[in-house]
Amino acid sequence: MTALVTLRNVTKSYVRGKQKVEVLHGIDLTIEPGEFLALMGPSGSGKTTLLNLVAGLDQPTTGEVLVAGDRIDQLSRGSLSDWRARHIGFIFQFYNLLPVLTAEANVEVPLLLTNLSKSERRRRVQVALELVGLAERARHKPNELSGGQQQRVAIARAIVSDPTLLVCDEPTGDLDRQSAEEIMNLLTALNRSHKKTIVMVTHDPKAAEYASRELHLDKGLLTNDTRRAA
């Protein structure tokens, strides 16, 4: 099977003040289509940096990043924006919904970048909201929804343009246990029923148990790669 994501000898360093900080040291990684990968590790281990590289939000200092057949480490900022719009769905820890827009308008935001007609956009928004079980709250603004509901809207926004890859940064980090379980069940359903490839950064071992593969990072190095039977 052709890998969906391939990282070859990827390093990433930042300059903070006068100091150069190397966050990732020569990472090699492949992710197959349909995998649900949990990236774990202590704070500062480089999880989010790795996620940002896979999602095309950041560029490696050295090495190659190949996602969905594209060498994204070679794309310009503008091309990378287009690429993200086509291939990546994002789910953040703090939902990051636009507070002035209703749930349906938030879900529609990625579709505004497409050439779809208004009616088609509406139809897809409706489907996405139904999929996350929030069709009846479509007209509500984020501050009228609970944390779990807001994260569901964020998931609907992430899947509405049918991306190749879903990236989640601590998706349950701001939720109570019950809401966290609901969100993880939803992500699992998207992975199993809709064959969505998911890369998820988490601190939470319980959340990681939902993933089919668990990858540990420590001080910028991959230390443990565990696959679970489906």
Place this chain on the structure above:
Amino acid sequence: MKYFSLVWAGLWRKKTRTVFTMISIVVAFLLFGLLQGINQGFSVAMRTLDVDRLYVSARTGMTDGMPISYLQRIRNLPGVRAVSLWAYFGGYYQDARKVVPAFATDAAELFKVYKEIKIKPEYLAAMEKTRTGVLIRDTLATQYGWKVGDRIPIGTSIWTNKAGSNTWEFDIVGTFDASAYGMGFPAFYLNYSYFDEARSFGTGQVHYYIVSIQDPKQADRISREIDAMFANSSVETRTQTEFALAQSQLKQLGDINFIANAIVGAVLFTLLFLTANTMMQSVRERTSELAVLKTLGYSDTKVLLLVMTESLLLCLFAAALGIGLAAVVFQSPALQKLFGNFSMPTLVMMMGAGIAVAVAFVSGFPPAWRARQLNIVDALAGR
């Protein structure tokens, strides 16, 4: 257009701040509309002034009198169609604060010179028959509730009549409609022959001769001939076209154009900082939201355009409201009285739209550029 909801929602993120900023812009453009409108109004009114009318006054000043004997001599000049006259009466009604812009004239000739002013022939005939008769502008009649047939006492701070009184009684014999002339047309006319006989001093004196000529192209020649005719006489004359006279009178009020531009310039300059501050705050507060848009695939340029559109929408919407309000104010009776049938000039509306775009661009560009340059990873991490 599909991004409109996104832009509109961004604009109303902080309703109170947006409303206050909008009110400031509305007031600024209301002021702009009024001042520029009045300025343009004067220009338009000046352009409508007749080019075939000349005004003859004493060279030493328009309050000095000229002999009535000049009338016939001017009338005899080739190219002259009609000549009328004005003598200041300087009236008031009941008390000196209720000014009545009254002039003594030869009414039959006056309405030949001012062809655009509408008066019924029977009123002119009545004026000729009634020595104490007066013709008044319809707006003045409305102002004081006067009607044809009323006998009214008019005071004057200049002229004492032969009975030793400063209050003169007149009979209203007719009204006229001077809306086609616009601003500045005197509203109250009494018979010069009666006035001259009844006043106790200054008899035989006139302050203006108004000369209607047959060919506007001959205005310069006839003006020179009139002034040459009375050169080296006891009262030398100064002859000007109606346009030149109006310009010199307006200059006495100051350079309206300069004053209007200076005030509007200062207001808009202040507005620039206010709007820029609002936009800058708005973008700063939305750093993470803009980063999310970029994360979802919105390009740097698209984010810049979204912020610019927001600024443009704010300025254009508020400017349209301000100029619209100014246009409504122009329909008020007070301004209609001043300018006649005058509406907000299209040029002022276009200038307003242009300035609104400029304000939007100058105030919106720095925050828009900041949004464009936003680094997603740093912004999402709150750095």
